[in-house]
Amino acid sequence: MQDYNEFLEETLIPEKILQERIAELGKEISKDYNGKNIHLICILRGGVLFLADLMRQLTVPHTIDFMAISSYGLGARKTTGKVRITLDLKEDIHERDVLLVEDIVDSGYTIASVLELLTTRHPKSLRVCTLLDKVERREIEVPIHYRGFKIPDKFVFGYGLDIDEYYRNLPFIGAIKPELYNPED
């Protein structure tokens, strides 16, 4: 496997900044959900590192569950707006305070479809927490209640996000060299 430095154009968000912001988010969420139990839903696989760090910053009781989806689009960032569940939640979310934990919102289609789907299961509340937001690329409006960082329109990797399934372990968010990134892949 190639060294990640071969792909790295620049470090967009260093580890320390990332962790400080996650601590802030944890505080904010804990304050907003004071007296409640949060049911955190993580969309696999990109959101796992964020979930693990975020939940350690929460001071309110919470449970976790996972779901995986695949978009009907082509490649990493081509989405058609429709998603298919490849792994469904273990638990019922009826009457629960659900917080979706996502790595990144790009066009918005993924979150929009997941929200539409989860709404049909009648949670008590349903909110979205995303670490990264590529605001400029939004094609469909989605409610984002908690956001770590707005980022420019660049393909990013590290901290859960992959390049062909690798480098998810990196503790920072890096931008890939544009010449090495082919969105049609």
Ligand code: IMP
């Ligand atoms: P959306 O449906 O266009 O909002 O796309 C969201 C999904 O696309 C994310 O959950 C990621 O899996 C993927 N994605 C979008 N941008 C990036 C990126 O820069 N790096 C890695 N994955 C990305």
Ligand code: MG
């Ligand atoms: Mg993802």
